[in-house]
Amino acid sequence: MVDTNETLVTEFILLGFSGTKNIKLLLFGIFFFIYIITVTGNIVIVTIVYVDLHLHTPMYFYLGNLSFLEILYTTNIIPRMLFNIITENHIVSFLECIAQLYFFGSLGSTECFLLGVMAYDRYVAICKPLHYATIISTKTSVLMALCSWCAGFIATFGAIILVSQLHFCGPNTIKHFFCDLHPVLELSCKNANTMNTVAWTLASTILLGSCLLTLASYIRIMLTIMRIPSKDRQKAFSTCTAHLTVVVIFYGAMISMYVSPKSPSNVDFNKFSSLLYTVVTPFLNPFIYSLRNQEVKQAIIKAVIRLCIH
Template sequence: MFGNETRITNIILLGFGDMTDFQILLFLIFLLIYIVAITGNVLMFILVIFDQHLHTPMYFFLGNISFLEVCYTSDIFPRMLLSFLTGNRILSFSSCLTQWYVCASLIVTECCLLCVMSYDRYLAVCKPLHYATMMKTQTCVQLAATSWINGFSVFLILLILILQLNFCGPNEIDHYFCDYAPILKLSCSDTRMMKQLSYVVAAMFTLSPFLLNLISYVYIIAAILKIPSTTGRKKAFSTCSSHLTLVTLFYGSIIIVYMLPKTEGKREMGKFSSLLYVVLPPLLNPFIYSLRNKEVKEALRKCLKKKGGPLPRGSSLLNSLCLGSLQPFPPRTRMIVV
């Protein structure tokens, strides 16, 4: 690749191969998780697009995250489910790098989107009079596009650098998906620069958004505490509670997996702890918003009602699924605070 000789052509993902007696059980458990995560995020994405009551900046960014979670789970789960069902844990070296690149890029993109959402909540609570002019449709699209471009650009550079390394074995990864550190361990080249570069990337695109989230919520909480009435404080906090839960879940799982001290004796525990950010955010994000937000519950209620009732004449195939006469994404004048 890129002029270098790469002896490794296939990768063996050891996964949960030591649990040979539980492969079918693991297959059923992860298949259920995958189906629930895909269904919840696809439904949330569809509701955000077609229900005009969800045409606000916060739900626009939430729709981006739902689409991201669909891509994320589809990058990891199908290969893992196949290994449970068939016992085949071999994949090509290029497929392994592709899986890591997509997974890592989506994680950074989600960090950026959560940061953008915290900025949106900051404006909604701390600068409500300026909110409509500062969070226009064009601004929201630009912020979302920047998040996606950042995520996939930074790891494209790392991917090109990885392809310059020589990989001469072994070809076994003691994990259920291809991650950055296990891939570097397979290289017989000097990887010290690559490890240092990964720390720089993590600080810039993971830690920095996390700190910006914290700063935003310091200002938000301070503004909420200044509200004189208890009802006003509860109402203001309710506009941020779902996003705050999302941030806590995502960064909490990342911190547990990557920042807590690791020992050789806890290698298997590390493999299971990584399930925190692989499984929990995609699985719980739709429920966090659907259970805590009246707008989403109302949109879902209308969707189910339209699905069970008579369809309007001339409705399209998409409408016939459950969307009825819901309108497309609104002009910028409808982008209002939730």
């Protein structure tokens, strides 16, 4: 029961980057530029994958899903962050905060599953090319993508219900630029140990499970690449290295924040780690996974030429 003398919090204050008032216009410009490039790049990829028949294959289907996810993922975080930077109004309602937390967790979980599925797809294509069409059929690829989305949104639903049932009676200041789980739980006026345990177990299962699948797939891919002729090896290694770089940044930052036994207490460190998986990797993904791909670039060029002719 909640003490009748306690006043329950109905809104939070996001501190964001309030300690950087002297450079807030610079920060706004940087993050606004990154957001526009991220959304534009991913919209282009989703559109090209949809309209170009040559890209109607499982690999590009997954890339289209990842790009669509990144549009939603960054839109859930960055616009609100930009609003907080440029204005003095840092207030966010309880329901808005819970909604942002749910979509952040769901889309982040979905991305973990998609990265694992994409890595497995590349493993089958490179290590078992003769069986690829049988193992990764169109029906299978659609089913795996659908399962990734459903699992991502279902996995975090129970946890977010538990968070919404917690009581917050002050203080109501979130030391972050969005409604992240740990900063929100720190404000609960009741013991949140059970919720912390549930969150840690869920994050460990999703992050470590998908990370191990992804890394195992890329290790097998690299071992296979070692056996191909040297003239083709460099390009293949370059692609895998680029993919692994994004994967390591994404999972490294996520695991350090949500799976480490004790999350770092340094607020600035937490914000920096969060920027890696909420801003940096969504910005890099279109370039690393798609725009470095010759088939995607050719499809974009053809689309631009058709637009210019008409």
